[in-house]
Amino acid sequence: MAKKPDEHWLAHALREAPWRTQTKMTSFVLILIAILVLMGVLYMAQASRTATAGREVQVLEARRDLLQQENDYLRAEIAALRSIPRLIAEAERLGYHSASPAEIQYVTLPGVPEPPSFNPAEQQLLAEFNEALLADVTASPIDPDETLGSWLRDQTASFRQGLREFFVSSFSAGAGEESE
Amino acid sequence: MNTSFNNRLRWLASALFVIGMLLIYRLFAIQFGIDRTYFINQAFQEYRMPVTVRPPRGEIYDRDGLLLATNTPEYEIGISPTLITDHQHVADVLSQQLGMDRDELLAMMIQQEGEEMPPYILLARPAPSIVGQNLLHERLQGVVVEPIPKRFYPQNSMASHVLGFVSYDGMGYYGIEGYYNESLTGQIGVGERSSIPFDESRGSSWQEGATLYLTIDSAIQYLAETTLSQAVRDTGSKTGMIIVYDPKTGEILAMANEPRFDPNLYYEGDTSRLMNPAINTVYEPGSTMKAITMALALEYGIVTPDSTYEDTQTIEIGGRNIYNWDRQGHGTTTMTELLAKSLNVGAATLSWRLGASRYYEGMAAFGFGRPTGIDLQGEVSGVMKVPGDEGFYDANLAVNAFGQGISATPLQMVAAFGALANDGMIMQPHMVLMRLNPDGSQVHYEPTVISRPISARTADQVTTMLRNALESEASSALVDGYSIAGKTGTAQIPIIGGYDPDDFIGSFIGYGPVDDPQFVVLVRLDEPQSEEWGSLTAAPVFSEFVERLVVLMEIPSEDEVIVSAGG
Numbered sequence: 001m002a003k004k005p006d007e008h009w010l011a012h013a014l015r016e017a018p019w020r021t022q023t024k025m026t027s028f029v030l031i032l033i034a035i036l037v038l039m040g041v042l043y044m045a046q047a048s049r050t051a052t053a054g055r056e057v058q059v060l061e062a063r064r065d066l067l068q069q070e071n072d073y074l075r076a077e078i079a080a081l082r083s084i085p086r087l088i089a090e091a092e093r094l095g096y097h098s099a100s101p102a103e104i105q106y107v108t109l110p111g112v113p114e115p116p117s118f119n120p121a122e123q124q125l126l127a128e129f130n131e132a133l134l135a136d137v138t139a140s141p142i143d144p145d146e147t148l149g150s151w152l153r154d155q156t157a158s159f160r161q162g163l164r165e166f167f168v169s170s171f172s173a174g175a176g177e178e179s180e
Numbered sequence: 181m182n183t184s185f186n187n188r189l190r191w192l193a194s195a196l197f198v199i200g201m202l203l204i205y206r207l208f209a210i211q212f213g214i215d216r217t218y219f220i221n222q223a224f225q226e227y228r229m230p231v232t233v234r235p236p237r238g239e240i241y242d243r244d245g246l247l248l249a250t251n252t253p254e255y256e257i258g259i260s261p262t263l264i265t266d267h268q269h270v271a272d273v274l275s276q277q278l279g280m281d282r283d284e285l286l287a288m289m290i291q292q293e294g295e296e297m298p299p300y301i302l303l304a305r306p307a308p309s310i311v312g313q314n315l316l317h318e319r320l321q322g323v324v325v326e327p328i329p330k331r332f333y334p335q336n337s338m339a340s341h342v343l344g345f346v347s348y349d350g351m352g353y354y355g356i357e358g359y360y361n362e363s364l365t366g367q368i369g370v371g372e373r374s375s376i377p378f379d380e381s382r383g384s385s386w387q388e389g390a391t392l393y394l395t396i397d398s399a400i401q402y403l404a405e406t407t408l409s410q411a412v413r414d415t416g417s418k419t420g421m422i423i424v425y426d427p428k429t430g431e432i433l434a435m436a437n438e439p440r441f442d443p444n445l446y447y448e449g450d451t452s453r454l455m456n457p458a459i460n461t462v463y464e465p466g467s468t469m470k471a472i473t474m475a476l477a478l479e480y481g482i483v484t485p486d487s488t489y490e491d492t493q494t495i496e497i498g499g500r501n502i503y504n505w506d507r508q509g510h511g512t513t514t515m516t517e518l519l520a521k522s523l524n525v526g527a528a529t530l531s532w533r534l535g536a537s538r539y540y541e542g543m544a545a546f547g548f549g550r551p552t553g554i555d556l557q558g559e560v561s562g563v564m565k566v567p568g569d570e571g572f573y574d575a576n577l578a579v580n581a582f583g584q585g586i587s588a589t590p591l592q593m594v595a596a597f598g599a600l601a602n603d604g605m606i607m608q609p610h611m612v613l614m615r616l617n618p619d620g621s622q623v624h625y626e627p628t629v630i631s632r633p634i635s636a637r638t639a640d641q642v643t644t645m646l647r648n649a650l651e652s653e654a655s656s657a658l659v660d661g662y663s664i665a666g667k668t669g670t671a672q673i674p675i676i677g678g679y680d681p682d683d684f685i686g687s688f689i690g691y692g693p694v695d696d697p698q699f700v701v702l703v704r705l706d707e708p709q710s711e712e713w714g715s716l717t718a719a720p721v722f723s724e725f726v727e728r729l730v731v732l733m734e735i736p737s738e739d740e741v742i743v744s745a746g747g
Contacts, residue, residue: 054376066316069253069327072236073309076252079334084246084402099731101661106736 227376233369234329234350238389240343240357240364242398243431243613247334249343249357249443253327255312256305261289261297264322273318277311278304289322306330331357337440339401341456342394342432342611344557345443354454356392356611358557363615364389391616395431399732400424404436404725408703411721412438415686416709421590422725423458423702427598427691429627430607432554433699459552459559462587463704466671466714467505467522468689469583472596474519475642476542477530479634485641488512495525498574502528505670519667520649524582531581539577540566545633546596547606548588553630554609562588583671594702596633597689600643600665601697603636605629647694657688657719659726661737665697666690666722668714673707683707686714688722698735701726 080086209215240249257278264270267289275282280303291297304311306328315325331346344355352361369386404422412420417438424434441453455461477483493509494501504510504523518526531539543549549564564586565572579585591609599606608628615623634642646665650658657666669687672679686708691700703718703725711717730737 051376065327069316070313072250072252073313075247076250076309076332076334079247079250079332082246083335084338084398085335088402098728101727101731101737104731104736106734 224372228372228374231371231373233371233386235366235368235386235388237329237331237346237350238364238366238391241391241393242339242396242401243394244397245393246398248339248394248396248398250332250334251329252309252332253312254306254309254330255315256302256324256326256328257307257312257315258300258302258324258326259289260300260322260324261291262299262322264289264320266321270320270323273315273320274303274323277314278307300324331443333443335398336444337442338398338405339396339435340440340443341437341458342396342401342435342556343443345446345454347446354460354557355456356394356556359555360390360392360612364392366390366618388618390618392612393614393616394611395426395429395433395613396435396611397433397732400729401434401436403728403732404434405438405440407721407725407728408436408438411703411705411717411724414710415705415717417686417705417717418707419457420706421457421702421704422721423590423594423700424729425594425598425609425700425702427601427607427697427700430595430598430609431613431627432609432611455558456556458590459554459556460589462560462562462589463685464586464671464674465583465588465593466669466685466687467524467527467582468593468597468667468669468687469581469586470519470522470527471600471642471646471667471689472543472546473527473530473539473581474515474645475600475634475638476539476546477534478641479542479638480534480538482530482533483515485515485645488514489518489526489529491518491523491525493525495528495578497528497532497578498576500573500575500578502578516645516648516652519645520653522582522668527581528578531577536567536574536577539580540564542633543580543586545631546599547592547631547633548586548596552589552591552595552609554591555611559591560589562586562592564588583669590702590704593689594700597691597700597702599631599633600639600646601691601700602639604634604639605632643691643694643697650690653715655719656715657690657722659692659723659730661739662692662726662730662735663694663738664690664692664726665694668719670712670714684712684714686712686717688714688718690722690726692726693735693738695738698733699726699729701729 210219236251239247239251242248257274259270259274267286271282271285271289274280274285288301312325312327315323328348329350330348333340333343333345340355342355344353344357344359346352346357350365352358352364357364366389367385367387404424408420408422411417420438422434422436423432425432435456435458437457439453441449446454478485483489489512491504491510491513493507494503496502502524504521504525509525510517510521510523513521513523513526515526517523534542543564549562549566551559551561553559564580565576576585595606595609598609606629608630610625612625614625617623643665646667647663649655650664650666655666655668657668658664666689669685669689671685671687673683673685674680683706685704685706687702687704689700689702691697701722703722705714705717705721708717
């Protein structure tokens with residue numbers, strides 16, 4: 001068979017062999033499959049991790065609910081133990097008794113507000129009182145500080161004042177002459 | 181041959197292609213098409229279950245933060261026999277915890293020949309908290325332990341009529357639980373939960389209930405209840421009641437009834453005992469009403485504290501003869517003596533001189549005939565017939581003056597006396613001091629004046645007269661070291677066709693200290709057997725109670741030497 005005139009030697013040299021085309025096709029398909037498998041594996045891994053996390057959340061929620069129930073139960077038990085009838089019975093067992101008016105002595109502490117209370121209205125009044133006290137602490141004749149330190153300070157100040165008055169009354173005439 | 185084979189292959193390929201296309205179409209139809217909703221619903225039914233999230237009910241505390249009502253789980257306990265692997269151990273534990281027969285439990289768990297095993301067998305509902313907790317810690321396979329929320333009242337019967345109760349369906353009834361049911365319940369969430377771990381649950385959000393702080397002082401409440409229980413026993417009374425009210429703020433410090441009920445066991449016994457007699461029932465208050473009649477007579481200028489009247493043995497008003505309790509005439513009588521001797525003729529004279537219009541106008545201003553508006557469920561208004569009402573007779577004006585023919589709740593009487601103690605002003609009686617919302621915000625209930633039936637001057641005059649009346653009679657209601665104003669009452673009990681000839685209601689309403697009243701106390705004893713007069717039954721109980729009350733309220737006696745620290 002005679003060689004076709006338009007078939008150049010270069011084209012002939014570059015023409016792909018059939019086995020090469022088949023290899024390329026196979027590689028492409030294999031790569032595609034590998035990518036799909038990889039995607040599947042990644043998806044499965046992700047889904048598995050999500051499911052595991054979800055399951056852990058469910059377990060933790062169940063544990064939280066259980067702890068909540070235990071907490072509620074313990075709160076109720078504490079409240080029952082702190083109930084007034086039980087406390088009074090226990091106090092009486094220990095030898096205490098309810099005070100009568102004759103056994104009460106009232107002591108007023110100038111400037112000391114009543115102890116804090118759960119009563120919100122009283123708490124608000126207390127807060128307002130404290131605020132007013134702090135704002136006007138220098139002008140107020142009330143000293144809410146009843147500590148030992150403040151008592152000593154008061155005593156020292158009182159002693160100094162007495163001493164000063166003594167000197168002033170004793171030597172005021174001479175001092176006046178000197179200053180003039 | 182070759183061509184024919186190729187043709188067949190082409191046909192087969194075409195057929196497979198068409199089938200493939202149909203399958204793809206069907207897949208798309210299921211995934212995105214008209215069948216999508218149907219299959220989604222089918223799938224949801226498989227792995228989603230509807231859930232109702234009932235948030236924790238708000239707690240209730242007294243004014244000092246003592247817990248009065250909280251939530252604690254009870255449990256439903258059952259078994260799924262097919263899931264149990266260690267029958268012996270499960271039977272041992274359940275038998276020990278539930279007190280059931282071990283062999284009976286084993287018979288439930290092990291399949292008998294010819295019998296089909298039920299998927300679930302209920303063993304106990306409700307089971308106590310401690311039993312459920314123990315079983316949960318055991319982690320027994322095949323044992324189902326489901327919590328059931330339950331309201332728990334740690335103080336048991338204390339303040340039971342104030343609190344009310346919560347039924348198993350989570351609804352509050354009576355008292356605070358009934359009145360504030362919506363606030364305490366919170367917002368219930370409705371949604372669905374998925375059994376697929378990575379699928380999120382859906383539904384409306386829920387919000388827990390508000391926490392309430394009451395005006396009740398538990399120490400005073402306990403004192404009132406123990407004092408009352410003792411008094412009911414001592415006097416052989418059928419029932420009794422003590423109410424402590426702060427006349428300046430309207431706060432109820434204690435509301436005790438005898439008998440009480442345990443709200444943890446509300447379902448036991450007669451349902452009538454669940455009602456709060458202080459607000460849910462009425463009575464004819466009797467002579468305690470004379471203090472109110474006197475206040476109106478002074479307010480309208482009909483009399484002055486120094487006025488006198490001629491007390492005859494009887495007076496006829498509206499065709500009815502009114503007698504004193506002793507059926508005696510007392511001659512020229514002062515207004516204070518009228519109160520001290522509790523004279524019906526005098527009280528009827530005052531109301532008659534006032535006239536129906538002014539008298540009932542004043543009584544309405546004192547709050548009679550309408551509810552006080554206290555925040556407790558089921559308050560009734562009482563009955564006060566006025567001219568024009570069916571069944572009103574002229575004699576009503578006379579008998580109403582000494583507390584007959586008119587019905588009121590004990591709380592209405594306390595609030596009316598509150599006006600005498602608080603410069604003529606009635607403060608709104610209330611039970612809740614503060615509401616703490618789930619978002620942390622607080623709602624404080626401020627003292628509110630609901631009416632001013634009399635002036636401060638009249639209130640002061642009546643207070644002085646009541647105090648003098650008690651002291652002149654050396655009343656057993658007096659308290660050493662404290663000036664008390666008050667009035668006894670011995671009320672008849674209306675029955676069909678008249679009044680019960682044998683049984684009475686003895687009561688005393690008093691307040692003090694007179695210079696700066698800080699409490700109004702009502703003591704009521706129903707059908708006492710020891711004595712019939714309120715001055716001999718309720719008044720001594722008042723004295724005994726107030727003697728301890730002033731200690732709890734830290735009210736120094738008037739002759740108390742107060743030590744001044746640092747002075």
